[in-house]
Amino acid sequence: MTFIKTTEQDSNYNHLEQMTVTELLTNINNEDKTVPLAVEKAIPQIEKLTEQIVIKLKNGGRLFYIGAGTSGRLGILDASECPPTFGVSHELVIGLIAGGDSAIRKAVEFAEDSTTQGWEDLKAYNISIKDVVIGIAASGTTPYVISALEKCNTNNIITGCITSNHNSPLSNVSNYPIEVIVGPEFLTGSSRMKAGTAQKLVLNMISTTTMIKLGRVKGNKMIDMQLSNNKLVNRGTQMIMNELNISFDEAEQLLKTYKNVRSAIKNYTNGN
Numbered sequence: 001m002t003f004i005k006t007t008e009q010d011s012n013y014n015h016l017e018q019m020t021v022t023e024l025l026t027n028i029n030n031e032d033k034t035v036p037l038a039v040e041k042a043i044p045q046i047e048k049l050t051e052q053i054v055i056k057l058k059n060g061g062r063l064f065y066i067g068a069g070t071s072g073r074l075g076i077l078d079a080s081e082c083p084p085t086f087g088v089s090h091e092l093v094i095g096l097i098a099g100g101d102s103a104i105r106k107a108v109e110f111a112e113d114s115t116t117q118g119w120e121d122l123k124a125y126n127i128s129i130k131d132v133v134i135g136i137a138a139s140g141t142t143p144y145v146i147s148a149l150e151k152c153n154t155n156n157i158i159t160g161c162i163t164s165n166h167n168s169p170l171s172n173v174s175n176y177p178i179e180v181i182v183g184p185e186f187l188t189g190s191s192r193m194k195a196g197t198a199q200k201l202v203l204n205m206i207s208t209t210t211m212i213k214l215g216r217v218k219g220n221k222m223i224d225m226q227l228s229n230n231k232l233v234n235r236g237t238q239m240i241m242n243e244l245n246i247s248f249d250e251a252e253q254l255l256k257t258y259k260n261v262r263s264a265i266k267n268y269t270n271g272n
Contacts, residue, residue, distance in 0.1 A: 007138050007164050007191045009184040016187070028193070031186045035197045042180045042202070049134070049160040049176035050206050054213045056132050056158065057092065063210070064122065065095045067136035068112030068144050070192040071162075071199060072097030073104055075136050078203040086216040087224030087260070093207065096121045098144040111144065118148025127157060134206075135161040138195035140168020149173045162202050164195040178202060218243075223261040236261045244268055 013019075013027055039046075053063055065075025076095030083090050098117065099108025111117070122133065133152050135145040140163035149159045150173050161174040164182050171177035180202060182194040211217065216224050227233050239261050240251035246268075254264040 003165070003167060003169070005139055005141070005165050005168075006181060006183055007185065007195055008189050011184050011186055011188045013186060028186050031194055032197060035180075035182055035194050036201065038180045038182045039198055039201050039205075042178050045176070045178045046202060046205055049178060050209050052158050052160075052176060053132050053206065053210050056130060057210060057214060059130065061128075061130035061132060062091065062125075063093045063207075064125070064127065064131060064133045065093070065136055065203070066118055066122065066133060066145055066148055067096075068098035068103075068142050069107065070196050071136035071138060071142070071145075074196060074199050074203060075134070076104060078200075078207050082207055082211065084226040084228055085222055086211040086214075087226060087262075088211070088214075088216065094125060098142075112142050113144070115143045115147040118144045119151040122148055122152070127152070127155075129156050132158045132160065135159065135170055135174065136163075136199055136203075137161070137168075137170050138164045138191035138199070140165040140170040142170070146170050146173055162199050164191065164198060218262070218265075221261075223265070225261070227255070227259065236264075240264050240268075 016024065057063060065079055067075050076097055079093040079095035082088050082093045097103045098114065099111030102108060103111060133149060135149045137145045146169055149161065152159045153173060159174045160176040160178065161170045162178045162180070163170050164180055166179055166181055171179055180198040182198050185191060185193045187193065221239050223239060225232060225236070227236055233255065236255050237248060237251045240254055241248055243265050244251070254268055255261065258264040258267055
């Protein structure tokens with residue numbers, strides 16, 4: 001069966017330079033509207049991978065995202081938001097990008113073409129059978145990512161992927177592939193658009209669901225969030241007020257004392 005990259009197929013729109021600003025924005029938005037529907041079709045695949053992640057993390061494992069370019073940056077973004085949102089260690093969810101940290105801001109030429117560096121980057125974190133690795137690549141053909149997952153497989157490390165092409169080489173080396181088929185991009189080949197949006201949605205789903213199942217949410221509140229600015233301190237105070245039915249001043253004092261919403265609620269409830 002011939003592998004066809006829908007992410008590289010010609011846009012359904014032509015003569016973009018002749019469109020008005022309104023036409024461009026409207027057409028991009030119309031394409032973007034199709035992304036959540038494509039993600040919805042992939043929920044059974046997302047579920048299977050997420051269940052494995054929850055099991056591994058409950059038993060002391062870690063979650064790794066590995067990608068190149070936009071895909072790598074989105075993995076790093078999701079990983080970096082877990083500690084402030086859920087109060088977990090920076091070592092629990094780790095994002096890796098081809099070319100290293102400098103590639104977060106500036107593209108590193110040909111870094112994604114390496115067939116050895118992905119595994120080396122994982123080894124630097126002492127990757128083990130306790131962990132899960134998700135390769136992210138819209139095309140499903142990125143050598144840096146594919147080769148890393150192949151080495152994970154030989155070392156009995158659970159692998160998953162997020163891609164926007166069906167039956168891609170990346171899917172074929174993943175234990176739990178997620179394929180979100182968004183079709184041709186508005187700007188031909190610009191997979192930072194619909195494919196990138198799909199990746200962001202799926203990453204949100206995976207990490208948020210995992211953290212909820214790890215007990216990092218109470219009701220619908222982020223009770224383990226880091227209090228890193230005034231907005232979050234105020235949000236935390238409101239959480240304590242509502243949970244304990246006390247005044248703002250009392251809740252604020254509890255938060256100042258215990259530095260954490262969960263600890264404040266627990267200690268007040270226990271009479272400490």
